[in-house]
Each structure stands twice: as C-alpha cells, then as structure tokens.
Amino acid sequence: MSTRTSAPDPPSGYDPAQFPAFAVTVDVVILTMSAGVLHVLLVKRGEAPFEGTWAIPGGFKRPAETLDEAAKRELREETGVDAASLLAQFGAYGDPGRDPRMNVVTVAYLAVIRDVGELEAGSDAIDAALVPASEILNGERELAFDHARIVRDAIERARVELEVSGIATAFVGTTFTMAELRTVYEAIWGVQLDAANFRRAVVSEDGWVIPTGRRAQPGSSGGRPPELFRAGRAWDHGGPIHRLHQRAQERKT
Amino acid sequence: MSTRTSAPDPPSGYDPAQFPAFAVTVDVVILTMSAGVLHVLLVKRGEAPFEGTWAIPGGFKRPAETLDEAAKRELREETGVDAASLLAQFGAYGDPGRDPRMNVVTVAYLAVIRDVGELEAGSDAIDAALVPASEILNGERELAFDHARIVRDAIERARVELEVSGIATAFVGTTFTMAELRTVYEAIWGVQLDAANFRRAVVSEDGWVIPTGRRAQPGSSGGRPPELFRAGRAWDHGGPIHRLHQRAQERKT
DNA sequence: CCAAAAGTGTTATGTCTACACCCATGA
DNA sequence: TCATGGGTGTAGACATAACACTTTTGG
Numbered sequence: 001m002s003t004r005t006s007a008p009d010p011p012s013g014y015d016p017a018q019f020p021a022f023a024v025t026v027d028v029v030i031l032t033m034s035a036g037v038l039h040v041l042l043v044k045r046g047e048a049p050f051e052g053t054w055a056i057p058g059g060f061k062r063p064a065e066t067l068d069e070a071a072k073r074e075l076r077e078e079t080g081v082d083a084a085s086l087l088a089q090f091g092a093y094g095d096p097g098r099d100p101r102m103n104v105v106t107v108a109y110l111a112v113i114r115d116v117g118e119l120e121a122g123s124d125a126i127d128a129a130l131v132p133a134s135e136i137l138n139g140e141r142e143l144a145f146d147h148a149r150i151v152r153d154a155i156e157r158a159r160v161e162l163e164v165s166g167i168a169t170a171f172v173g174t175t176f177t178m179a180e181l182r183t184v185y186e187a188i189w190g191v192q193l194d195a196a197n198f199r200r201a202v203v204s205e206d207g208w209v210i211p212t213g214r215r216a217q218p219g220s221s222g223g224r225p226p227e228l229f230r231a232g233r234a235w236d237h238g239g240p241i242h243r244l245h246q247r248a249q250e251r252k253t
Numbered sequence: 254m255s256t257r258t259s260a261p262d263p264p265s266g267y268d269p270a271q272f273p274a275f276a277v278t279v280d281v282v283i284l285t286m287s288a289g290v291l292h293v294l295l296v297k298r299g300e301a302p303f304e305g306t307w308a309i310p311g312g313f314k315r316p317a318e319t320l321d322e323a324a325k326r327e328l329r330e331e332t333g334v335d336a337a338s339l340l341a342q343f344g345a346y347g348d349p350g351r352d353p354r355m356n357v358v359t360v361a362y363l364a365v366i367r368d369v370g371e372l373e374a375g376s377d378a379i380d381a382a383l384v385p386a387s388e389i390l391n392g393e394r395e396l397a398f399d400h401a402r403i404v405r406d407a408i409e410r411a412r413v414e415l416e417v418s419g420i421a422t423a424f425v426g427t428t429f430t431m432a433e434l435r436t437v438y439e440a441i442w443g444v445q446l447d448a449a450n451f452r453r454a455v456v457s458e459d460g461w462v463i464p465t466g467r468r469a470q471p472g473s474s475g476g477r478p479p480e481l482f483r484a485g486r487a488w489d490h491g492g493p494i495h496r497l498h499q500r501a502q503e504r505k506t
Numbered sequence: 507c508c509a510a511a512a513g514t515g516t517t518a519t520g521t522c523t524a525c526a527c528c529c530a531t532g533a
Numbered sequence: 534t535c536a537t538g539g540g541t542g543t544a545g546a547c548a549t550a551a552c553a554c555t556t557t558t559g560g
Contacts, residue, residue: 019276019313020276020277020313020314020315020316021274021275021276022274022275022276022277022314022316022358023272023273023274023275024273024275024277024347024358060272060273061273061275061347061358062273063273063275063349063356064349065349066347066348066349067345067346067347067348067358089344089345091342092320092342092345092360093320094277094314094319094320094360095319095320096316096317096318096319103316105275105277105314105320105358105360107345107347107358160417164413177512178512178513179511179512194550194551194552195511195512195513196512196513196514196515196550196551196552197549197550197551199512199513199514200514201549217558218510218511218512218557218558218559219510219511219558219559220559220560221509221510221511221559221560222508222509222510222511222557222558222559222560223509223510223511223512223557223558223559224510224511224512224513224556224557224558225511225512225557225558226511226512226513227512227513430539431539431540432538432539447523447524447525448538448539448540449523449524449525449539449540449541449542450522450523450524452539452540452541453541454522470531471530471531471532471537471538471539472531472532472537472538473532473533474532474533474536474537474538475530475531475532475533475535475536475537475538476530476531476532476536476537476538476539477529477530477531477537477538477539477540478530478531478538478539479538479539479540480539480540
C-alpha cells in the first residue's frame with residue numbers, strides 16, 4: 001500500500017469524508033497519599049453507559065486547547081487544584097469498542113496532588129471518592145471502560161518516575177519530614193526502606209531537599225522532633241533513591 | 254464547570270454534534286543504526302501542506318484497529334518489515350494548528366529495526382531516505398508539522414529505553430559481536446564505553462546475551478576474531494548497562 | 507526513668523572504573 | 534613479527550546495606 005504522512009491527502013480544504021472521525025478525550029489519573037496509602041480519585045458515573053460504575057475523571061479535548069491544557073482544565077474542574085505538583089502524559093488508548101457508542105481515543109495523564117480539597121460530584125457524576133490504589137490493582141473494584149488498565153499503567157509510570165525524577169516531593173506538603181517522604185517510596189514501591197540510609201541518600205544529593213531549620217512536633221507517643229525540609233530543584237536525570245535489590249524487595253511488609 | 258467522564262453525555266446513540274471531531278493519525282519514528290550512526294527514516298511529502306518537506310511516516314487510524322495495530326501497519330507499509338524489533342508508543346500530540354487544515358491528534362510510536370530493505374516511496378511521498386539523527390537534533394534539517402519535536406522525543410525515549418530495557422539488541426542482527434552492541438550504546442548516548450567493562454556487564458547479566466560458540470571474521474586489518482552472541486530474553490526491569498557518570502560523559506568523542 | 511522516634515557512626519560487602527596484560531588474527 | 538582488535542585480571546575508588554549507638558522528646 002501507499003506511503004502516507006500524518007496529514008490527510010487533499011491538498012486544499014477540509015473534507016470530513018476523507019478520514020474517520022474520532023472523539024478525543026483526556027482522562028486524568030489523580031494520585032495522592034492518604035494515611036500512608038496510595039489513593040486514586042474516582043468519580044461515580046451518573047449516566048449510561050456504565051451508569052453507577054466508578055471511573056477516572058476526564059472529558060473532551062477542545063479544538064483550541066493543547067492536550068496538556070485540557071488535562072490541566074480537567075484536573076481543575078475536578079479538584080479545584082490549579083497546578084498539580086505533577087501532571088504528565090503517559091499513554092493513549094484507542095482500542096475499537098472501548099466506548100460502546102463511538103470511536104473514542106483518549107490521552108491519559110498522571111496527576112499527583114498533595115491534598116484533595118472538597119470532593120464534589122459534578123453534573124454527570126453522582127459521587128466522587130478517594131479509593132486505595134490496591135483495590136484497583138487487585139481487581140477488587142471494577143472500573144468503567146478500560147479505566148482499570150489505564151490506572152494500572154499510571155501507577156507503573158509513577159513507580160518509574162519515583163526512581164527517575166523528583167516526583168516524590170509532589171506527594172508531600174510544602175514542608176515535610178524524612179519519614180513522610182520515605183513513606184511515599186514505601187507505599188508506591190511496596191518495600192521497606194532503612195530510615196538511616198534513606199536520609200543520607202536524599203540529603204547528600206545536593207540541592208534536592210533543603211533544610212528549613214525548623215522542626216515538627218513529635219507524635220503523642222513522644223520521640224525526637226524531626227527536621228522539616230522543603231523540596232529543592234527537581235532533578236531530571238536520576239533521583240537519589242533507587243529501587244532496592246533482592247533483599248529489600250523480599251521483606252515487604 | 255461540571256465533572257465529566259471520558260464518554261460523551263448522551264445516554265443513547267451517537268450524536269456527532271455533541272463533541273468536536275478529530276482526525277487521529279499514527280506516526281512512526283523508525284530508528285536504525287547505519288555505519289555506527291543513529292539514523293531516522295524520513296519520507297519527502299508529495300503534497301501540500303509542506304510539499305517537498307521531509308516528514309516521518311504515518312497515517313490515519315482506522316476505527317476497527319487498535320493504535321498498536323495501526324502502528325504495525327504503517328511500519329509494514331513503509332518498510333516491508335513485518336515485526337519490528339521494538340515498537341512502542343511514546344506520546345500523543347494534539348496542539349491546535351499543528352496541522353494547518355484541521356484538528357489532528359497523532360499518537361507517536363518508536364520503532365527500531367535491524368536493517369531497512371528497499372526504500373520505496375509510496376503514492377503520496379516522492380522520496381524516502383535514512384538521515385542521521387544528529388541532523389534533526391541540531392536543527393540542520395527541517396521537518397514538516399511538529400515532526401522535529403516528535404523525533405526529538407523519540408530519541409530521548411530511546412535513550413531511556415536503552416537503560417531500562419533490552420532495546421539495544423533490537424538495533425543489531427540476530428547474531429552480533431560485543432563491539433556492535435557497544436556501538437549502539439555509544440551512538441545513542443554519545444559516550445565512549447570501556448570495552449572490557451562493557452563486556453563484563455553484559456555477559457554477567459544472566460541470560461541477556463547468549464554465546465553462540467561461533468566467531469566472526471576479523472576485519473581486514475587483522476585482530477582476534479570476536480565471539481558471536483544472540484539476544485536472550487529481554488529484561489524488563491533494568492538493563493545491564495547504566496548511563497555513565499560525569500567522567501565518561503565528558504569525554505565524548 | 508522508660509519508650510519511642512529521629513538522627514549519626516561504622517563496618518562489611520558489593521559494584522564500577524581504569525588500565526595493564528594476554529590472545530588470535532592479517533599482512 | 535608487528536599492528537590491530539578481542540578478551541581477561543586486578544587494584545583502588547566508590548556506593549550500599551545492616552545495624553549499633555546517640556539524641557530528644559512525651560508520659
């Protein structure tokens with residue numbers, strides 16, 4: 001068959017009959033830490049198909065906006081958060097039949113936020129909630145469309161980003177303790193890390209976390225008050241902590 | 254505004270007026286090694302817009318095929334290769350105006366092939382050629398649409414894949430020498446690697462390359478005949494060679 | 507004073523780098 | 534036998550993991 005380039009054939013004008021029309025949507029997997037456990041924000045669909053089923057938030061791309069802008073808009077509409085700590089495209093999904101009614105290609109984004117404000121269901125969603133990521137990973141909770149696969153891919157992406165970029169600080173507040181930051185790695189990788197070695201690895205990597213000089217209150221059970229840090233410049237080529245080998249991975253909690 | 258999920262609102266049937274229509278295309282960045290240099294396969298456009306400009310091959314997604322199938326089909330139509338050594342989606346591009354005539358969202362794939370057969374221009378391309386990746390990276394060669402950005406992203410992805418997966422063997426033949434494999438890393442990362450340490454790292458990683466027992470002919474200038482290997486199982490979690498640190502990176506050739 | 511959590515020191519082990527040296531071939 | 538490229542050995546630098554020990558708090 002013929003060689004084609006990414007634009008359609010007609011040399012002038014726009015002829016809709018020349019190519020199949022698709023709806024393009026942007027879906028956002030919103031991750032956050034809550035009580036030391038990774039959670040995903042889901043909405044309950046208020047309309048067919050999959051009425052009453054949980055799904056990840058999303059919506060149509062508008063012709064005048066970029067994909068990134070569409071993702072930012074969806075996130076804002078859903079959570080009120082204006083700028084996520086992280087918002088990264090990680091995949092496109094276009095299997096025939098993924099939407100029973102028409103041809104839909106969706107571009108999926110991973111968003112990480114520090115804290116979800118009020119969860120308010122919008123007009124076509126009847127509920128919104130944070131659910132533990134594990135419920136989706138082990139199939140306990142069914143999702144609409146191919147959203148279970150999309151969430152799995154998003155979490156796998158987060159695992160890689162944790163190793164390769166500064167994503168970890170996106171999960172914690174503007175100031176944080178070493179224990180809080182360590183919890184992010186432990187929850188997402190499902191491993192236990194040595195607190196002493198973790199601290200050294202993070203602090204020694206220059207400019208990655210910045211000590212504030214202040215200290216947090218110890219818990220009610222006592223203990224030395226921990227130092228508070230704030231995020232430094234996010235590095236691009238390799239984070240301070242790398243996925244740990246055999247032994248650490250085996251002794252999962 | 255309202256919370257939306259990835260499907261359109263109407264509870265029944267399909268109403269094109271309810272959402273903006275997009276053309277969805279699949280573009281493939283085809284990489285191959287030639288004379289120790291990374292090359293990209295380009296086609297010269299035979300029609301407006303960008304007539305006479307070089308572009309990466311691509312075409313419309315069909316409603317009945319998946320995105321992966323569309324990419325496979327485009328690759329086959331372009332190169333005659335039925336199964337690339339590697340074919341991975343790496344991004345979606347949908348900036349308004351990226352195609353001057355209409356709304357096009359393209360899903361981009363990275364393909365790696367061992368050897369390009371006959372380069373034959375198809376019906377709407379007037380020429381096809383392998384060009385060094387460097388010409389695109391440094392802006393020497395202009396590409397149609399936003400294809401320069403797409404190629405840059407593809408190469409960055411290849412750099413990461415090299416570190417994280419078995420992609421390196423995709424560039425070489427079914428049997429290969431250590432020098433050939435090392436050249437892949439050196440060309441894509443732009444570094445020089447110590448042959449002794451490279452060999453050890455690759456061979457010691459169990460099952461990643463398999464010695465065939467045979468040896469290749471030495472070059473015309475003599476030298477000990479090198480062992481021939483074939484690719485083992487591709488690993489998923491971390492390749493044998495990691496991006497080298499300061500010193501190695503600095504002394505680029 | 508004791509328990510608990512944070513933070514520091516120390517040591518054994520493993521990995522990576524650089525480079526010296528040996529091997530097998532063509533001319 | 535010399536030049537050329539392939540393959541092996543090895544010592545020092547560096548990174549990592551494990552865990553003992555000290556610090557600072559609440560009760």
